[in-house]
Amino acid sequence: MRTVRAMAHNKLNVLHWHLSDAQAFPLSLPSEPNLARRGAYPTPFPATYSPRDVRRVLRFALSFAVRVVPEIDAPGHTGSWAGAYPDIVTCANKFWLPPGGPPLAAEPGTGQLNPLNPETYRVVRNVFRDVAALFPDPYIHAGADEVNAACWDDDPAVRRFIAAGGTHDQLLEIFVNATRPFIADTLNRTVVYWEDVLLGPNIKVGAAALPPETTVLQTWNNGPTNTKRLTAAGYRVIVSSWEFYYLDCGHGGWVGNDSRYDWQDSDEPGHPFNYAGGNGGSWCAPFKTWQRIYDYDILHGLTDEEAGRVLGGEVALWSEQADGTVLDGRLWPRAAAMAEALWSGNRDETGKKRYAEATDRLNEWRHRMVQRGIRAEPIQPLWCVLHPGMCNLVQ
Template structure:
């Protein structure tokens, strides 16, 4: 497998970043950081020092970085960890003459303040806390500086005698870190289960504490269409669970900006052509098998209309389908500054399309369902790339057993495939075919509620 083609790893609810090799001076007990940096080097003689009550962080003028500085300036005095096992790195003897004056300042230096928060941006940093004097954090970009701020905050803990020294930090230490993968994400599904904006912001905040950088927002699904779009207002008006369970354009802007303030990209997913029963509330004519029961348990699993309750797939033979999809793509692309646009394309079920009379005639004349999916993807892919976006699809679009497209339909330079089935095997197939891959194997990373398998069901 080509290492360079693996963009990253993503979890459906939560993910632990890969643990990297750590270098620690043998004379020093480790300090536990999360995720573990690439390199932690201690000085030969060290003592922790108190954090000054007047401690300040000095950083260059960058909107999102300044927001992070304000946040961490509060956190260093309020949020602290307590180790299960003691470490000599935090042994503070106030009568010891080697104890230095308190740490007064952390200086941040950024080489490229113009680097935007997009895939592949440099997130490396170097954090130095010397034996004496001020601490320094250097990074190529503001986003790397944010990662360094998180590491700095994790070094702090409350002293054993809060009246003498409420907060202490070990020194001297030099830490270097940078991500193994440029894409480290969490997927949150708001199509099946609505989450408030407050819940989403809390999730993004927790991601930043773990140095995760991609919030994959699976916005819509068969169950609901909760996103208000100016060109297609009926989709949310009729397709959301309720008027209270919708995301306004202002909500989206707030979530995107909150993500940037935490170094987290927000990648939107509008799942098509499958998982789109909710579109039928506004446009019943463009959705095949809408309103039909998803699966008769007395029939074969291969005869199902959907892989879960909520049958409905967009119909590529109806020209209105592409008019609506084009409007949706344009609106979503305008709302999200992110370079990636996730277009879904997983679990396209043959039984659903076969219920439509027009598709029945198409097949009777020698057409195939693969050709139908190819028509949809080849038509809508340019909608995405014309907005200077890279199209992301679930692996099914290329690897599904029953309905898939040929590789020539998916340009490798503008397409990324995300794996979720068959462990690492599908990742190997995707990279061998020349595509970049995001790994989110359901065998390891999927947390959710799934219906119990019925006897005899594959």
């Protein structure tokens, strides 16, 4: 609730609620109660969101004019569904980096819905029907990112399909064709997908499966390049480029038993990690500073027509290394920097970037947020706040 209130203070008006992932399914749904019962984190954690909890969040958000867009990520990132339905999930709960084989997932927590099992679609339709009943927003996010071929290949039926000449692209298209029309037509929602569904480097569908009239795509790779590709193809786009807008980046790695940290004087030759050029285990390092976020022009390189298809920008905070104890500091005031850049622009009337005055303004705003109970991180020492302009690189 505190985050919603802070969003309203910063004129950020859409909360993208990523409700499920491979690690847990915390949303209690009337039609599929076992998904949360067997897929959420166990107690003593506050492991689930009941429909009553969701309605409480939605009422609170509405009182601050904040929309809430739900996401149920599928067919990838669905290992948590296996507790209730092991037969519809491939490669569930396996070690994500099998020795001598390809990874089964982008990160620990394996499992993907099986597009060849008819039971998959009964469950998926129940889930999205319940989500649509809970969330009134006209958009539903259906994920479709980071689909893994090796995970699907763990299933005998999939292996037979591939051996008979089928492809992984066709598997994803089977899934999309069986689920997208249900969300768009039956539930009357605009479907949002991560860009991977169309631009994925390994598995993707053809554009014919994604009508632009009822599909929105969310970018997260290749900065302005992918925004250009999608808007030029006629799609409405939400911009979340990790190079600028991923707030979880730069906090080091979180996988264990990693010997790359052992190098004391320099990195293994040809493999930068801890030293110059390395990412320290964070795939999207370095840390995205408020300046980096403020600098991003999400319409860069677009024609006026293409720019008109950009719905807005979204900073993303993934929670592998974040929970309620650090939430405020990870979000604020960096998200405020995006808000100003998107609402007011990041250049003055001459076209010059407004770094200096933005620093002073964001300093003041950060202190206002702290006074309102939002534990926003400082962006400069207090001395700089008390001596405006004296900490600039150029006077």
